[in-house]
Amino acid sequence: MAGRVADKAVFDAALEVIAEQGYERATTRAIADAAGINEATLFRRFTSKQNLLRQAVRGNFAGFALDLDAPGDDVAADLLTIVNYYSRLYETRGGVVLTLMREAKFSKEVAAVLAEPESLLEKVDEVILHHQRRGALVVEPPRHTFFALVGPLMMRAIARRVDQRATQAPADPETVVRRFLRGHRPE
Template identity: 85%
Template sequence: MHQLSIEEAVVAGRVCDKAVFDAFLEVIASQGYERATTRAIAEAAGINEATLFRRFESKQNLLRLAVRSNFAEFELDLDAPGDDVAADLVTILSYYTWLYETRSGVVLTLMREAKFNPEVASVLTEPEKLLERVDRVVLHHQQRGSLVVEPPRHTFFALVGPVMMRAIARRVDQRATQKPADPATVVQRFLEGHRQR
């Protein structure tokens, strides 16, 4: 899960899809989905507007593919959680740490705009599917007696809250010098208060 170099982004003279997705998400983070024009998106991606439409058909389809691409990078077998609650939570938190550190602007923008924009709301089904899989991991560990029994989403928010807030604080306060959170340390602290007694 890394930003592409220029060499990786341009393959045989063609800007790869991932480079277009990254550019598109950066434009959304700075301008919002509604105000992001296809001209600005194409310019940020280094392609012309006609190519953008030919390859992706519409701004909504481009958003859907960009969001799906970000979740496809999350190679996790969440359907088969293990016996080690800490290991499963570190895997989950590592992804969300990456997401909030690299995409916090676009995540917040899409969450805000989904309330009044049906195009954005329809695309956010991808993240919701992932959260449902995370819920199943939490339930698995609750049933094994490894976690306090509470609504799984409460557990999720308690787990990712510190990572999300740190990323938001760093985005808002340009003077913030905190390094990204270490998922293993966050999980260790989390489990001190969320293990079943």
């Protein structure tokens, strides 16, 4: 008899199926098949597709350390922490991130699951505000700054989703931060 399939393997399967098919079209049967378990086991362990997604997202975010509790005086170092995090996220989970962002507008279930990662963005906002108050970044809405910072990373993930032949190497986080700071430091 085969051993129990680890939660991480089920989460990986769920995120891959959802990235490919979207949340609404991703069936629990397809997720169970991809994970190598039966559908009844999936429901016994996770109770619902939404709960499975919630736990998969939590587990995925737990695997990416983002220490933003104490922003320092080095704006480049703090931005590099953010860019490193989102670079790893988009390189490994870009497909599902983009799918869930798109579907959250239309699905209350997906929107509810994405409320938790929103708290991470609030921490990023605080780091940006900290450096704006210090005069190290131009003053603008923090999310504008955030999207300008991670936009190149996100666009690479979109390009790979649109063109499976895209072979670009991952972005160099230090280069991303250096270029970003050229246009976002006060004059």
